[in-house]
Amino acid sequence: MTDVLAAEPLVHDLERFDAAEVAARNRALAVMSALPAPGLRIAASLVEPPAGPWILFGSEADAPRLAIPALDGAAFAPADDAALLVALDRLEPVLAAIEAATGLNLDPTDISRRPLEAGIAVALDVARDAETAPSRLVLHVAADAPAAWPAPAIDLSVDGAHLAVPIAGRLVLDAAVVSAARVAALRTGDIVLTAWGPRRPGDARLALPNRHVVGRFDPADRRFTVITLEEDSAMTAPPMEALVQSAEAAAPDTSPIAPADLPVALRVMLGEASLPLSELTGLRPGSTVVLGGSARDTTAVLLAGDHPIATGKLVAVGEAYGVLIEQLAKGA
Incomplete structure (x- = not known):
């Protein structure tokens, strides 16, 4: 249950997640989506690493390595190391x-079937044209490696390179449902407690150009699990029949509600979040993506419906997050 609480003594330090890992994953995907390979169609995606075998490019435990799960559209299980190196060629x-x-x-140094160190795996599906069955290779690198890679040069004349362009949108999470009187009584220093926290995802909406993505957002690692996707054309007002049916369904409840008791849905906007266009095009209900951006030093905007009523910062209150109000909007 959510509520509105006074600030002291419940304010604790906000737990931080590893924003560098999120940035590295997005950088890896963006760079791989814009590879300079004329004459080839390359589609990049973040994946769980396959079992191998792995071709190593260095002797370090976290050296880059590469697997080839498929050749020409068929699963590839090399008979021996020589066959794997021929495929690599x-x-x-x-x-x-x-x-x-x-x-x-x-430059290959060895072949290994050892378990992987933690890191980032990017699958590349490679084909000569749209009619050719693709081959798949998976590049695995250390989690911090992409941070040192140059930013991709987006050349829109290269087929598929536009997929590396990051798409940014507003991230909004449900916070609390309280009475209008309690909203009107909010003051600087109050905390609006939410239903989500460091280890508890919350209902969220990512507003992107021409669409809204509705799902569950985990603040700890910025993972967004998609429930539904809504195009802007689907965000129009419902037909009159739906309004009439809703009114008829609600007719039996004739108890008047005092204006002060009317429920108000509060939400929290956490600034901009981003993901590469290559991930956006593959979003489906049930899919999970890691959003770029960071909660560190982000101003939290408290919304009543879509109307901003206050700004503040996220604080941890036990197992939940709350918005510590620092400034009320004029007229709020």
Whole structure:
């Protein structure tokens, strides 16, 4: 249950998540989506790493490595190490493009079936044209490696390069439902407690150009799980029949509600969040993406409906987050 609380003594330090990991994942996807490989169609996506075998490019435990799960549209299980290296040779133009984009040295040093260190795995589906069955290779790098890669040069003349462009939108989470009287009584220093916290995701909406993504957002690692996608055309007013049916369904409850007791839905806007266009195009109900951006030093905007009524900052209150009000909007 959500509520509105006084600030002291319930304010604690806000738990921070690893924003660097989020930025690295988005950088890796953006760079791989814009590989300089003329004559090839390359689609990049973040994946769970396959079992291998893995071709190693260095002796360090976190050295880059590469697996080839599929060749020409068919699952690839090499009979021996020699067959794996022959397959790698066929993908030399892709390796050259990765080296040019990242500065990595992709000279094979060994083949391994050892468990992976923690890191980031990016799948590249490579084909000559739209009719050719793609081959898939998976590049695995250390979690902090993409931070050192140059920002991708977005050349819109390269087929598919536009997919690396980051798309930003407003991230809004449900906070609390309280009476109009309690909203009117909010003052600087109050905390509006939410239903989500460091280990508890919340209902959220990501407003992007021409669409809204509705789902569950986990503030700890900025993972957004999609429930529904709404195009702007679907955000228009409902037909009159729906309004009439809703009114008829509500007719039996004739108890008057005092204006001060009317429920007001409070929400929290946490600034901008972003994801590469390549991930946006693949969103489906049930899919999960990691949003770029950070809660660190982000101003939280408290909304009543879509109307801003206050600004403040996130604070941890036990297992939940709340908005500590620092400034009320004029007229609020």
